[in-house]
Amino acid sequence: MSEDGTNDPTEGGKLIAAEYVLGVLGAEERREVERRLAQEPALASEVAFWEQRLTGLADTVAPVAPPPTTWSRIEAAIGAPGSDPSRPVPMAAARPASIWQSLAFWRSFGIASATLAAASIAALAYIGLVPSARAPLMATLGGAGGAPNFVATVAASGNRLVLVPAALLTNDPRAMQLWLIPAGEARPHSLGLVHPGQPIALDIPRDLAGRVTPDATLAISLEPPGGSPTGLPTGPVIASGKLASL
């Protein structure tokens, strides 16, 4: 019998990549595999094989909202601009239009509310009232060409949506308005105006928050300046997509 008890002593050597990915190796053996990875393409592709196949097991791990301080610490660690509290956003001085388009404004606003929500969820999870945070949602909003125009994500807290333009759009002077069509419903609800050139964060109105679920549709239409006068989309839809759990 070999030292590790397997019948075939070569199995261990062949399976070192799988064992590395599985996580059963000790610190020394892990460093050794990592040293070899740089020089042995065959080993690297074997590791990649197992990473792709085994990582599905992580699906069985329930998501847990990290504490709100973690993101601030990451921002501080990467030296993000705007993390300096001595430079507040001049909200009073800005015109409404520029407030609307100001990423700093939306970020500071959104982060404050997301922080509060994440803290509440973390607190609830901690005392065991909810088993875990729900998964964040995401949607790709594609246009007529099939290419994605916007990417939307809804934080695990469910009350904040971040919309990021994925492609440069037309210079059409009309306003772009974001709509939610809840799953199984027909009527669009406005979530607000968006900007084709800048990421924005939107707070989801409380009455709609429960309906921002997987299979709800997000869509963006072209509207007169200031948004649709009727409360329903009046112009063409330039991008739409369904939300799904990440």
Add this chain to the structure above:
Amino acid sequence: MNLQREFCKGRAPGATEPMDAEALRSQLAAALARVASGDRVALQLVYEMTSAKLFGVCLRILNNRSEAEDVLQDVYVTVWRKAAAFDPGLASPITWLVTIARNRAIDRLRASAMTRRMEPIETADAVSDPAPGAAERVEMAQQHQRLAGCLDELEGRQAAAIRAAFLDGTTYEELATRMGVPLGTMKSWIRRGLLKLRACLER
């Protein structure tokens, strides 16, 4: 329903109706590409999309909130610095991120192994629950279902040991202790299980 259809008419004629996993994956990949070019908002987007999953993964391995928070921070700082190394042709973005998180968490676990107290009750639970819940399985993507199917073909104790090893990041030695079998037996279970798993996954 008709109104909704009418309203969404502007979408791509060739596009499939539901936004599938493939589309989400390509968008997370796009966000990572933006992170690689130094876009902090894209990093925040990646963080909002994935941090709860990665924190869950770290927490499961480390079983300690404060250590898991440290590792999570480290993971996203690594993502910020190394996003350019992500190759969407080689791995899915979530696989890449989970891999970074697991590796960091396991390294942390090994580093503090000497001072850690084992958690036999918690682990006994994890080991005696070899299959994920029905709800979780529904959420599994196709490839994950395939893995689950292949694990189902293994002997129960082999599959349980492999699941526990992956989820808890424990060494052969710890697994053997926790499951009350000799080290050689544990290595044999896992290696045979991995060989069968590989054959099944390649089928």
